[in-house]
Amino acid sequence: MKEEQSNSIVSGSEALIRSLVAEGVDTMFGYPGGAIMPVFDALYDHRDKVKHVLVRHEQAAVHAAQGYARVSQKVGVALVTSGPGATNTITGLTDAMMDSTPLVVISGQVASSLLGSDAFQEADVIGITQPVTKWAYQVRRVEDIPWAISRAFYIARSGRPGPVVIDIAKDAQVNKCEFKYEKTTFLRSYYPVPHPDKEKIAEAAKIINEAKRPFALVGQGVVLGKAETELKLFLEKSGIPFASTLLGLSAMNSDHPLNTGMLGMHGNIGPNINTNSCDVLIAIGMRFDDRVTGNLNSYAKQAKIIHFDIDPGEIDKNVKTTVKVLGNAKTTLSMITELINSNNHNDWLNKFREYDKIEYDKVIKQELFPENGGQIKMGEVVHKVTEATGNKAICVNDVGQHQMISSRYFKFTQSRSLVTSGGLGTMGFGLPAAIGAKYGAPDRTVCVFVGDGGLQMTMHEFGTILETGVDVKIILLNNNYLGMVRQWQELFFEERYSETHLKNPDFIKVADAYNIAGRIVTERAELDDAIQEMLNHKGSFLLEVVVETKGMVYPMVPAGGSVTDVMVGKGEKV
Amino acid sequence: MSNKTLYTITIFSENAVGVLNQITTIFTRRQLNIETLSVSPSALEGIHKFTITTFAEDESVAKKIVRQIDKRVDILKAFYNTDDDLVYQELALYKLSTEKVMEHGSVEYLIRKYNIRVLEVTEDNIVFLKAGHYEETQGLFEELAEKIGVLQFVRSGRIAITKSKIERLSDILAEREALGHCEQQL
Known part of the structure; x- marks a missing residue:
């Protein structure tokens, strides 16, 4: 447990900025307003340490923080005022919740004495944001600021990441407290990374070793868990063809020999159709979104399903699994790689390449290298x-x-x-x-x-x-x-x-x-x-x-259709 | 409603502001009604216990709700049971007019039949308490309403205890503490 101690008595706003610095924040995105002015005032003294990017709308502050977090492995931070400033963040928060992006959004709030009185620029930020955040907490007392920020960062970045809102009453920003910072590493009510179950991993390895037509689905969990190398070793040792969800796309090189492309409504033909031909489906850090699965009643019914995920809430949510492997992908993938046989599935991989040829002729060629002029x-x-x-x-x-x-x-x-x-x-x-x-x-x-x-x-x-x-x-x-x-x-x-x-x-x-x-x-x-x-x-x-003007995106699995119902043109199926 | 099962969902949470809101939004998203709700401090200091009943199509729905509740940061543990697994109870209070009771004559047979406790008798009102399952408290209500008239009636949410030997929350917490502190991912 790291501890930073300072005997100086500081304002809540100063304590907030020092807490952010203690969490390694050097960039944030925001927009000032009445109820957050003390924090912006304190920020003025720390311009050398914390770069604040002044956006033009609070929604953009959150989207910018998302973009920052997604490429940098850091927590994105946004700073906004109360009322409309906070309500403008809802779209970004919901987006970050859906896509598991670690964010800490700090909103000003009216003074604690005014809470609940319909004060100017008051909104029930906690009530509004709870359904779309991993955690939302209102700070009313100055001495709670470092504690709340410490928890916020721990919760945002650990386990399955997500957005956190800290709503700080104006009097807490102004009042004084002693600044003392302690990083959070444990909460008794929160169990972010399940311990891997060796038996489940052995069971999964056995199924994989016996598989004739295994197929892996790579999701963002691999990226969030920094498990790209472990994934590569797993796939290359087992020789299993894979495809990525939209958010998993850059986890592996686009031109990796085992890469069969993207899943989903506008994904590649091979991975969609072969989902219903594989005998073992290995989902890694993905959540079987409806845009990936199409109609669940006809999704991979023939296959044994192994689901690697850090979030127990995703297991059996949409697709019933044969074996669940809970834990961080970095750990579980390296554990399973030790248990699997070196193998190749070249004949099976060719089943994907055959569809690639069809897709190239029917869709890609005209889209990337149009020959007959036109728009x-x-x-x-x-x-x-x-x-x-x-x-x-x-x-x-x-x-x-x-x-x-x-x-x-x-x-x-x-x-x-x-x-x-x-x-x-x-x-x-x-x-x-x-x-x-x-x-x-x-x-x-x-x-x-x-x-x-x-x-x-x-x-x-x-x-x-x-x-x-x-x-x-x-x-x-x-x-x-x-x-x-x-x-x-x-x-x-x-x-x-x-x-x-x-x-x-x-x-x-x-x-x-x-x-x-x-x-x-x-x-x-x-x-x-x-x-x-x-x-x-x-x-x-x-x-x-x-x-x-009237370009079309193909291939396309129509909404609610089966993954084998792939359109390559109007009224034209594979 | 006929082909749905009543599930009892038990939740242990930190005693934080807004926990109930976090729980109810999960029911709202799936368009499930909360039939009964009871919240109180648990045996462990600082930990609150929620007992919620809801009708669901099948067990997979109950399982999904419990997992979604369980993953909220402020929730320590959530689980679900059907009536067969539980010893459960509700309380009901009935306020009657003293005058009407007197007009009715003896109520000894009612008190014996329903195992009623009399909580208060004044010149104006008499208050009965009955503990039991829904059907029992409802049965008394109907009989009183028909024979004497009920001025006020209130029924509590269900409280429940599992019949089986299950993991105690304190054991779960001790295990988590023993597994140690989480290495941060990022």
């Missing part, structure tokens, strides 16, 4: 961008068609390289998350793919770019539609395009108003040059590419 495809833009960065950049995206396309076609060569809103599917996530990601990984190129719809949900963050000079490469794939909704209208609503066409502003002019360089591309021939200009530009850059 620019989203896929070819993503392909050119990832190639131009040597497949080394961080890919951030917003939500919709471009999200699926960029997640499908961006190539990953290191972990923590995809920042996306998976569980909640939050439009407006991309731009602020990209800003946060750049602070979390300042040495890496951050490319954010956005659509014309999502960009306008948080376009005010151009202001944060102007203010800070942060360098993010914004690739706007503009089809003047809410493309994914339009796609569903085309496929399932008889082409009745209700409220999905957008009359858009001149995005380049808007960017210019914020002193962000930009270029619009309408012709395919200009694309390479424009991408180079963007990547060579010092500072943020908006590359707007006018893409196919």
Whole structure:
């Protein structure tokens, strides 16, 4: 147990900042307001230690903290005021809860004497945030601030990570206390990392050793548990083909020989169809989201299912498991690797490669290398961008068609390289998350793919770019539609395009108003040059590419369909 | 309701503000009604015990709710049982008009039949207490309502104890303490 002692009597705000420093916080995202002013005042004295990024909306502060946390292995921190400041964080908190992102969001609150009286800018922040956070706590007494912050960081980052809210009454920020900080390492009511059960691991190893057609599903749990190396050793020793969930994508290299691609509604054909052909399904740090499983009644019914997870609440939640392996993936994977036989499953792997050929001919070829001219495809833009960065950049995206396309076609060569809103599917996530990601990984190129719809949900963050000079490469794939909704209208609503066409502003002019360089591309021939200009530009850059108006994302497993019901075109099944 | 089973969910929590809200949101998300609720300090200092009954389609639903409750940070332990596993009890209070009771005549047979305790007798009112299962407290209510009239009636939530030898909370806590402090992941 580490202890930092200081005899000085300090204000609650000073104690808060010192507590954050004690937790290793050097960057946070926020927006001031009445009930948090004492904290911002204390922050003024610590500008050398803690960088505060002034966003333009509290929702963006949380998304930026998410982007920061996702790429950096650190806890993202946001600082907001009471009432509307706090309620504006709800979307980001929910997003972080769904995607297990460690955050500490600190909100100001009215003075404790006013609580419950409908005071100016009062909101029941704890009541509102409890359902969408891992923990939410209100501090009313100054002496509780270091204690609450210590717990908050412990809870946010341990076990299955998640967002924590600390709501601090204004009088607690102002009153004085003795500052004494102790890191939390144990709470009797909280058991974050279950102890691995050797018997279960042996049972799982036996099933894996006897498997003829084993298939592994890689989720974000591998990344959160820092188990990428252990996963690689496990997969390579066992020779098991694998696919990733959206959030698990960069845990393994895109071009690893055993990598069969992405799972889910817009995932690759092979992994989806072969889910129902494998004899053993090994889920590692993933939660069988409905976008992955499709109809549960026809999902992997033939297979024995082994589920590795840190969260007992995920076991049997959606898919009934044969063997559960609880614990941190880093520990459990290395334990099981010792028990499994060296093997290869090349014939089985070829079953995936056969589908890859079909997918290439039916979908990928036209998307990445269109031969007959026509409008620019989203896929070819993503392909050119990832190639131009040597497949080394961080890919951030917003939500919709471009999200699926960029997640499908961006190539990953290191972990923590995809920042996306998976569980909640939050439009407006991309731009602020990209800003946060750049602070979390300042040495890496951050490319954010956005659509014309999502960009306008948080376009005010151009202001944060102007203010800070942060360098993010914004690739706007503009089809003047809410493309994914339009796609569903085309496929399932008889082409009745209700409220999905957008009359858009001149995005380049808007960017210019914020002193962000930009270029619009309408012709395919200009694309390479424009991408180079963007990547060579010092500072943020908006590359707007006018893409196919009615582009479609294929393959597609329709909502509620079986994983074997894969569409590769309108009315065309595999 | 007919093909649903009544589950009794027992929860031990830290005595923190807002725990009930954390629990009820889990029921709300699955559109489950809380039939009865009883909260009180447990035998262990600083730890509160919740006893909740709810109807669920099948055991897997009860299991999922309990796991989702159990993983909340402020919850020490949650589990579920069906009636067969439990000794359980509810309390009911009945306020009657003294005048109406007098008009009715002897109530000795009622007191013996239902094992009623008389808590209070004033010029105006008489208060009965009955402990028992729902059917028993309800049976008395119906009989009193028909024969004498009931001015006020209140029934508590269920409290329950398991019949089997189960792990005690104190053992679970000792085990966790023994497993030691969690190495932080990040």
